[in-house]
Amino acid sequence: MAYKKTIDVQAAVAIAAAEAISAKTQGTFGVGGLMLDQHGNVLQSVHSNVIKQGLIFDPTAHAERQLIDWYYAEKARGAVLPAPCDVTIVTSLDPCCMCTGAILAAGFNVLVAAPDLSAGINYDGAASFVALPAALRTQAAASFSYPAVLGASSYRRSASGAAPKSFFIGKTIAEPTQALCSLVFEATSEAVLALFQNDLPREQLRDPATLPADHAIVQGLKQLYPDALTHRCMPQQPDAGLAPFLRQAMQRDREHGGAGDAVALLDGFGNLLLCMSGRLSQSGIRSAFMETTRAYAQLRYKLMAGATPERQQEVQQYLGHPKEGTFVFALGPDDSALSFMNLGAYGSTMEGPLPIYNPAQFQYVLPRLSDAALEQLCAAMPPLYRDVIRIRPVAVADQLLASELSACAGS
Ligand SMILES: [Zn+2]
Numbered sequence: 001m002a003y004k005k006t007i008d009v010q011a012a013v014a015i016a017a018a019e020a021i022s023a024k025t026q027g028t029f030g031v032g033g034l035m036l037d038q039h040g041n042v043l044q045s046v047h048s049n050v051i052k053q054g055l056i057f058d059p060t061a062h063a064e065r066q067l068i069d070w071y072y073a074e075k076a077r078g079a080v081l082p083a084p085c086d087v088t089i090v091t092s093l094d095p096c097c098m099c100t101g102a103i104l105a106a107g108f109n110v111l112v113a114a115p116d117l118s119a120g121i122n123y124d125g126a127a128s129f130v131a132l133p134a135a136l137r138t139q140a141a142a143s144f145s146y147p148a149v150l151g152a153s154s155y156r157r158s159a160s161g162a163a164p165k166s167f168f169i170g171k172t173i174a175e176p177t178q179a180l181c182s183l184v185f186e187a188t189s190e191a192v193l194a195l196f197q198n199d200l201p202r203e204q205l206r207d208p209a210t211l212p213a214d215h216a217i218v219q220g221l222k223q224l225y226p227d228a229l230t231h232r233c234m235p236q237q238p239d240a241g242l243a244p245f246l247r248q249a250m251q252r253d254r255e256h257g258g259a260g261d262a263v264a265l266l267d268g269f270g271n272l273l274l275c276m277s278g279r280l281s282q283s284g285i286r287s288a289f290m291e292t293t294r295a296y297a298q299l300r301y302k303l304m305a306g307a308t309p310e311r312q313q314e315v316q317q318y319l320g321h322p323k324e325g326t327f328v329f330a331l332g333p334d335d336s337a338l339s340f341m342n343l344g345a346y347g348s349t350m351e352g353p354l355p356i357y358n359p360a361q362f363q364y365v366l367p368r369l370s371d372a373a374l375e376q377l378c379a380a381m382p383p384l385y386r387d388v389i390r391i392r393p394v395a396v397a398d399q400l401l402a403s404e405l406s407a408c409a410g411s
Pocket of ligand 1: 064065095097098099
């Protein structure tokens with residue numbers, strides 16, 4: 001059966017730009033994207049949903065990440081969709097580390113309009129993908145496309161990366177459209193990043209373990225995770241008491257098609273808030289960290305959206321930003337695409353410097369890379385992750401916790 005070509009690169013990028021403008025009107029990052037099948041038909045288009053009603057709704061709700069979860073959700077409902085290698089994501093802005101890891105883990109192609117010098121995977125413009133673990137660079141070079149931008153201004157560029165797929169009629173981006181993609185993002189990023197720094201300082205936080213059991217905050221936590229607030233350690237010092245919770249989540253992760261991936265979130269008082277597994281059987285990118293950071297952000301959003309200022313203040317007091325607490329990964333980072341996605345999603349959760357009193361916010365129990373390899377991985381990440389957030393996962397200090405989990409990981 002012969003198919004007629006249906007779309008230009010320029011027309012596809014214009015759709016992404018229109019989505020980015022919708023994102024700006026919502027007050028979130030001005031980024032949009034769409035998904036095309038192997039003939040250039042639009043399957044779906046979305047924009048960033050990180051911010052809603054002036055509140056953090058979901059730090060992982062970037063356009064590309066949402067498109068990938070949409071794809072898997074449609075497949076799960078029985079929709080007939082082409083394989084990821086036949087699908088192209090068109091995005092108004094260079095994918096961040098989270099979205100890049102998700103795209104590579106799932107195996108989609110991507111076509112990129114504007115650069116992102118801070119968080120983009122091609123932040124240096126060389127299309128050599130040095131920010132990725134070496135094992136992933138070839139795949140990225142073969143699937144990430146940066147079409148030429150025609151024009152005479154600073155937006156002009158020659159094509160790099162993979163060639164745009166053959167179904168595109170025209171293969172270039174017009175200068176005004178490229179400029180629009182850049183300008184819409186630039187017009188939003190400062191205000192959105194400021195919202196990530198809106199949380200209360202440590203001195204004003206209160207211990208949720210002191211709340212009555214029927215309080216909406218406690219009930220919200222227990223609904224997400226029935227064991228919430230049943231374990232407590234010294235702040236920032238996860239101990240062996242966390243082992244049963246992580247072990248149970250690791251087991252659940254295996255039942256959901258994972259390799260024993262589990263992540264706990266402790267608050268600044270040392271309370272266990274959440275401990276979740278991944279759901280890879282539902283979507284190839286629903287890792288334990290994605291589930292955990294999303295669940296926590298959406299709980300805060302649900303309790304605050306539309307609430308009185310007093311109520312919003314109370315939620316902020318008892319449920320501080322995760323940067324005040326500790327994420328504990330059962331399995332440390334490795335050089336896979338999913339692990340890179342997690343590092344990126346961690347960056348998207350923080351979106352700014354970690355508090356100086358909490359440099360070990362990201363801890364892991366079982367190492368999967370040598371410390372030197374992990375150091376190298378973090379040092380290669382784009383400037384936002386490397387210089388601003390300074391992502392540097394560290395092994396938990398408690399040896400007993402490590403030995404309790406390694407027994408579990410081996411079984
Ligand atoms: Zn992203």
